[in-house]
Amino acid sequence: MFRTRRAPHTGRAPRAPHTRRAFRALVTAVLILTALAAVACGKEGSPPVKGPQTDKLPQYQVDTSFRLDDSPTWRAAKKRGYFVVGVKEDQPYLGEKDPATGRYSGFDIEIARMVSASLGLDPARIRFRTIASANRETALQNGQIDYYVGTYTINDNRKKLVGFAGPYYMAGQSLLVRADENDINGPQDLAGKRVCSASGSTPYQRIQQDYPQAELVSYDTYSICVDNLLTYQVDAVTTDDAILIGYAAKAPKELKVVGKPFSEEPYGIGVPRGDNALRFAIDDALEANEKNGNWKKAYEATLGLSGVPAPQPPPIDRYPAS
Numbered sequence: 288m289f290r291t292r293r294a295p296h297t298g299r300a301p302r303a304p305h306t307r308r309a310f311r312a313l314v315t316a317v318l319i320l321t322a323l324a325a326v327a328c329g330k331e332g333s334p335p336v337k338g339p340q341t342d343k344l345p346q347y348q349v350d351t352s353f354r355l356d357d358s359p360t361w362r363a364a365k366k367r368g369y370f371v372v373g374v375k376e377d378q379p380y381l382g383e384k385d386p387a388t389g390r391y392s393g394f395d396i397e398i399a400r401m402v403s404a405s406l407g408l409d410p411a412r413i414r415f416r417t418i419a420s421a422n423r424e425t426a427l428q429n430g431q432i433d434y435y436v437g438t439y440t441i442n443d444n445r446k447k448l449v450g451f452a453g454p455y456y457m458a459g460q461s462l463l464v465r466a467d468e469n470d471i472n473g474p475q476d477l478a479g480k481r482v483c484s485a486s487g488s489t490p491y492q493r494i495q496q497d498y499p500q501a502e503l504v505s506y507d508t509y510s511i512c513v514d515n516l517l518t519y520q521v522d523a524v525t526t527d528d529a530i531l532i533g534y535a536a537k538a539p540k541e542l543k544v545v546g547k548p549f550s551e552e553p554y555g556i557g558v559p560r561g562d563n564a565l566r567f568a569i570d571d572a573l574e575a576n577e578k579n580g581n582w583k584k585a586y587e588a589t590l591g592l593s594g595v596p597a598p599q600p601p602p603i604d605r606y607p608a609s
């Protein structure tokens with residue numbers, strides 16, 4: 288890196304010892320700065336984190352003749368000119384917000400875009416709004432958002448409060464631990480361990496009910512749980528495998544997903560309860576995009592980057608109007 292330039296032969300006296308000391312100090316300082324820069328650019332050996340590449344994402348054709356006058360949510364959005372969609376912002380490959388640009392990306396974001404285009408609204412104009420797991424039902428009930436796409440499990444309790452289109456993906460609850468952890472390999476090993484999950488989530492409820500000996504800790508988001516795992520405040524993070532695989536892929540030397548999924552988490556699109564016209568139209572949109580290949584392309588450009596090949600999407604559950 289450093290080439291020693293030979294001093295021109297001037298016949299002058301050799302360099303004084305203090306000059307040599309100063310030169311050595313300078314070389315040491317440069318070496319330290321170079322090492323620090325390497326650390327700042329990414330840990331040695333860790334692969335660069337691949338995010339979704341915009342040019343690989345499908346283009347969704349906007350259905351300009353689409354009308355859904357029976358849906359109050361659709362009418363309001365049409366008048367406004369865009370949908371307000373609730374999402375997550377800290378779930379790698381699913382719903383992630385770039386802090387520099389404010390842009391959202393991920394599989395759930397693509398699902399929102401394809402649905403918006405099928406419902407006749409320009410997907411480029413969606414306003415994404417970050418809503419935590421515990422606040423999804425109230426956000427839909429009080430009209431803060433038109434619909435929600437963010438690792439949202441369909442279940443009967445939630446169906447009393449909101450409607451669900453889909454499912455569009457099947458996940459399962461799993462466990463994330465530090466890479467050097469050997470004692471936790473499944474939920475049966477959680478007794479006496481500190482386990483973190485998001486408030487209001489189904490994985491949190493399942494640990495509370497089925498594994499009461501675990502020491503359950505909750506935060507608003509899974510990324511706070513992951514920070515707590517990395518700093519030894521908790522021993523495991525639990526939520527859907529799709530979410531945990533993303534965190535592990537971002538820190539493969541520090542984190543690993545262990546055991547087999549121990550639940551079924553069918554992801555649905557949350558809509559205001561009673562807006563059946565909107566729910567059925569989103570079911571149609573999902574079905575059409577699964578058939579025309581957009582779903583698979585969107586998966587491969589986002590969640591597929593975590594290394595799991597595209598599965599078959601689960602069948603749509605078009606349950607009766609409610």
Ligand code: GLU
Binds near residue numbers: 420438527
């Ligand atoms: N799918 C689970 C749920 O809806 C966990 C993921 C989340 O909190 O978004 O509760």
